[in-house]
Amino acid sequence: MTEIVPYSEMYLSGIVEMILSIQREEFQIDITLADQPDLLEIPSFYQQGNGNFWVAVSEEEVVGTVSLLDIGGGKAALRKMFVRKAFRGATHGVAERLLTTLLAWGASTGIDGIYLGTTSAFKAAHRFYEKNGFLEIPASALPPSFPKMAVDTKFYTQTIAAEAAVTPIGGDQRQLWTH
Template sequence: MRITPYVNQSSDEIIKLITTIQIEEFGVATSAEAQPDLRDIPGFYQQGRGNFWLAYVEDDLAGTIAIKDCGDGVCALRKMFVKSEYRGKQHGVAAALMQTLLEGAKAGGVSEIYLGTVDVYHAAHRFYEKNGFVEVARNDVPDSVPLMDVDVKYYRYRF
């Protein structure tokens, strides 16, 4: 497995991975059109302390994770998705993506990371909690943190 920052890879492949998991696997009411950030990854994510990483197993896109700079040392964790065939400890894709994000954030001077997620991602909730994220109320999330309309659970990580 290798993890690399986004550098002009096909956004179509990334959109397909993410929307397939969101819509087909978990039934989330969203679309590619509702996520214009995926058509402008450098402009949306790779600014300030932000970045967008891709995990590959051989030449297969296995997963994604992103961090968006929201200002004042606050960032948002976004777009963490791993293909079903690469999930689990035996593959280590999610753990490697999270480690890459946390190391990059810490090195970049981030003080807090927030995320919003939908209720049906139960395994993801456990994963975030095992990695030091603490559930918080929606009103504890700074207004500068972008959330999706479908988000119902919120987490914070502090360095």
């Protein structure tokens, strides 16, 4: 069973290994850990304001990630959405569960707009985002505070409503979420 949990340092090496292998080996994107210092600073970078970072874990292996970076003004950036190849697709539902967790968190914390950037190589990701209500936008429509990465060539947005909020277990927003 795959579990979606908030980031904990115990997952750091698995997160870094998974993301870099997907970027570099699977999609041949010339990006290094040095190009993504946020991966080594997850609490101070993502878990601030209305942001957070989630990890999909199966039998103690990191199989997916997603994060929400608070960029101010009720807006946030969806970042680091990655799922290991063996855990992709509707059969596993890992990406769907990660996105549902992120959207519920955003709605419950007052985020009303989410933006994301991706590369043209991630075709399945484009279909996934579009299927889940994201609309493609030109880079010029991004908020000035949106953190564009050099490899990003396609951009999306979605408006979320407070009705999408889900109650966190134990009432603490930094804990696990019910689905």
